[in-house]
Amino acid sequence: MPCLDTLRIKDTQIAQIAPQRRPHYGPYERMAILELRAARGWSVKQTADTLLVTPARIAAWLKRIDDQGGQCPVATTRAGE
Numbered sequence: 001m002p003c004l005d006t007l008r009i010k011d012t013q014i015a016q017i018a019p020q021r022r023p024h025y026g027p028y029e030r031m032a033i034l035e036l037r038a039a040r041g042w043s044v045k046q047t048a049d050t051l052l053v054t055p056a057r058i059a060a061w062l063k064r065i066d067d068q069g070g071q072c073p074v075a076t077t078r079a080g081e
Contacts, residue, residue, distance in 0.1 A: 011052060019054045030061050 014022060025033065037047040037058070044062070048055040 014052050019052075019057075022052065025053070033058075034061060034065075 033047065033051055033053075036042075037044075040046075042050070044055045044058045047053075048058050
């Protein structure tokens with residue numbers, strides 16, 4: 001597991017990239033982020049700030065889940081598992 005200094009350095013580098021140009025999270029990672037948000041009781045803003053995405057992106061994931069009954073844009077298992 002990376003040490004906190006390593007994570008801080010990585011986060012600093014990623015934060016310098018415009019949100020639109022950062023790597024995108026796949027369905028499995030989106031679900032993990034939303035589960036972590038629920039477990040920690042984080043707001044949309046706290047989640048976005050912690051995981052270096054925009055609040056609008058988190059809100060969009062939540063809206064899509066509500067609109068599609070939990071089917072999109074997240075997954076509970078990785079493809080092939």
